[in-house]
């Protein structure tokens with residue numbers, strides 16, 4: 001992993017997209033009558049919570065966005081307010097994904113519908129969200145932030161990564177295994 005903080009976020013995005021794309025590829029089977037791979041879906045929920053939300057969104061919301069606000073980017077509206085709103089939407093969709101998994105035991109038809117809706121939402125949200133960050137927000141950060149501020153992010157990101165180090169490898173290996181599949 002690169003130690004440049006912006007490159008770290010770009011690298012995280014690649015793993016997130018591997019999981020999102022795989023989930024999307026499962027949707028037609030879930031909508032039909034194919035068996036649902038519950039352990040895989042549960043692991044995807046864990047990945048989206050721990051890797052994508054707590055760790056990756058944590059670095060963005062607690063460190064990158066405040067640094068941009070310090071550099072006079074407005075805190076609400078486009079882009080920061082919009083991106084934070086999308087993080088909230090992402091959390092809800094992952095909750096819906098989990099709800100769908102839990103429903104499988106009691107109401108399979110409803111469970112399949114809930115799972116498909118959640119996956120459709122996730123597949124619509126994340127690639128677009130990631131594109132906005134990669135193509136617009138990160139280049140803007142590279143223009144606006146001084147070397148000292150980038151260094152501050154590097155230190156802050158290392159702290160966040162340390163908190164999540166115990167499951168980082170499990171999650172990146174999971175994403176790579178899905179890409180290979």
Ligand SMILES: [Fe+2]
Pocket residue numbers: 057060083087129133
């Ligand atoms: Fe984000």
Ligand SMILES: [Fe+2]
Pocket residue numbers: 009013056060130133
């Ligand atoms: Fe991101």
